[in-house]
Amino acid sequence: MKLDTAAAHLEALGNPTRLKIYRALVRAGAGGLPVGHLQAKLKSAPSTLSHHIKTLVSVGLIVQVREATTLVCHANFNVMQALVDFMVAECCADECKPAQVAA
């Protein structure tokens, strides 16, 4: 994963409202949750909620599937996994013993 992509994902999750949305969907699992359900849980203005959902969709963290009049949101678990992998990747890769440190 490119650094800028990871930053975009982290930024998307770095807002309390969006993180609540995302975690509700993670908890919901494969079944997902309709926008209206999130609306009831989070109690923000519909336009505000929609705006945040759009942000999460645009970076690929969640996807929306229409079912009749309701839009069901699902967490994209592959993206989350890739993000977590990125965060811990190459840990200490540049670490070296004091004797090896160049001046």
Add this chain to the structure above:
Amino acid sequence: MKLDTAAAHLEALGNPTRLKIYRALVRAGAGGLPVGHLQAKLKSAPSTLSHHIKTLVSVGLIVQVREATTLVCHANFNVMQALVDFMVAECCADECKPAQVAA
């Protein structure tokens, strides 16, 4: 970890410059890196870099230790681990079979 705390951590990492700083420190491991070294790597204005470092310090993702005239930055691995744990915690906890779905 509280949701607002996790959101603050994610927001701090959700900026390309700060993510570069953080990842350089993760790669550097226990030895850390002085601010001046990060400066040379990232080529942003000193005041801008300092501002971003301060953000990372304020949420606890990194710590700074003075060594004579230089300030050495270290990634706080415990915080990163707690953040990763938070992200994957309670995955699918609310998931249930279709038959169990209340109307």
Add this chain to the structure above:
DNA sequence: ACTATAATTCGATTATTCTAGAAATATGGT
């Protein structure tokens, strides 16, 4: 005390994000 290096804080500007009301679109039922 003076100088040099390292890094931060201050102050001001520009850019971006958040919020939400109002209007618009999408779907299905009557």
Add this chain to the structure above:
DNA sequence: ACCATATTTCTAGAATAATCGAATTATAGT
């Protein structure tokens, strides 16, 4: 065709964040 429900898009204002030059603080050497 019309209505109801679900959700989004538009628009605009307020709040927050990013950037960076200049001035300041911190530490050590001479």
